[in-house]
Amino acid sequence: MALSSSSFQVFVMACVCVLFIYFVLNGLYRSKDCFYQKHSKNKSMTDEKKQRKCMYQIEQMSRKGNGRKRWELCAGSVPKTIIQFGIPRTATTLQFNILCLCTAMVFEDEIKSVGCYFNRKKSQKYNVIKTHNIAKFLPKTPPNSWIFITSSGSLSPRNKHLLNASRRGIEKRNITIPYVADLDLVTRRGYFIAYEYQPIFGLSDEKMQHIIEYFRYWDILRLCCGKQMSADWRNRLSRKLNYKQHHDLHSPSYPACETYNISQVELLFLNTYAYRKFGHISSLRDAIGKPSTVDGKLDGTYCERCNTYIAKHHVRQNQKCA
Known part of the structure; x- marks a missing residue:
């Protein structure tokens, strides 16, 4: 059945309105999506700068011998992903346990969002992961993460090469290495080595x-x-x-x-x-x-x-x- 002239005009105007609304809403969605992407990227960059500034301040204060209140510097800078890496038999389990407990203490008020796992990543808000194979995790590790390392002066040539190659891979990703625990120092200090992590996590004396x-x-x-x-x-x-x-x-x-x-x-x-x-x-x-x-x-x-x-x-x- 043929449309009358007035009906045809109404149909055309309805189509124009639908197309106009579609393009306006699509434009708003894309603008909103771009805003959140930009905001998320800026936040990530801000967190990374804050962490690096914290590490720099700790290093400078340590050199000057003024470390009484170093723990105050890093409050709020702990990232969502922390990895513990080391060659087996270099006190990796001790460092992993220290990192897990320090993270739990930092986020004590939201503790059920913290997870500590061996060689696997879970979907908690904050994750501490222990691994002997850092190459497995590097591709998907966010740049603002922390990777802690254990080492020893008595490593075999093969393990020294593996450790050095792994460190180069971490540094290439521009990921912060806050602390390297040497086995000889750990042996001398025992569990008191945990104090080395206090300023990094911003933990109070209590x-x-x-x-x-x-x-x-x-x-x-x-x-x-x-x-x-x-x-x-x-x-x-x-x-x-x-x-x-x-x-x-x-x-x-x-x-x-x-x-x-x-x-x-x-x-x-x-x-x-x-x-x-x-x-x-x-x-x-x-x-x-x-x-x-x-x-x-x-x-x-x-x-x-x-x-x-x-x-x-x-x-x-x-x-x-x-």
Whole structure:
């Protein structure tokens, strides 16, 4: 049926109005999208500048020997992604645990948004990841992230090359390396090495007391309990022929596990502020509350049961012990 002249004019005007509204709304959407992209990019750049300024101030104050209030400088500069990287057997687990607990303390008010994981990334708001293969994570790691490293002067030539190549890859991405923990220094300072991270995370002295309390007992459990206990202590529990002692009895690095009532240490650990505050949170269980990521849940008797099982069944490292 043919349209009348007036009807045709109404139809044309309706089409014009629809097209006009479409282009106006599409233009507004694109403008809004560009604004948010620009705003997000600017925010990322601002955060990165703030972090770099914080690192520079710490370095300058350390050189001048004025570090009494260094922790105040970096409050609010902790990024959403933190990675711990190192060659195995260079105290990587200790650094990972320190980073996890420091991050938990920083974001204590929104703690369920913090996650600590070994060799895998989760979708928490703030993530602390431990890995021995940094190349796996670098392509997708945001530039404003932090990557902490462990090292040792006694690395093999192959591992030295691997570590140096990894550092060059990190620096090429322009990602901040706030701290490199040397194994010799860690051995001399023990769990007090955690104080090195206080200014980086902007932690108060009160929060650091909770962290040091936690690692006072965790350090003993790490050496004297669980699937990854000290090889020397494992050999004391389950002796092997031709075993070569790693640490001399008179060395500060000797674990001396036989001097501890391990169940009492475990109970003291379970009663620390940090464990009571964070130990029940599922996204933190890879780090907080256990001697290692592969151990079971502590309950006051786990370590004693584990030691007894190793002595009886002669199980090896990383095998079930309780």
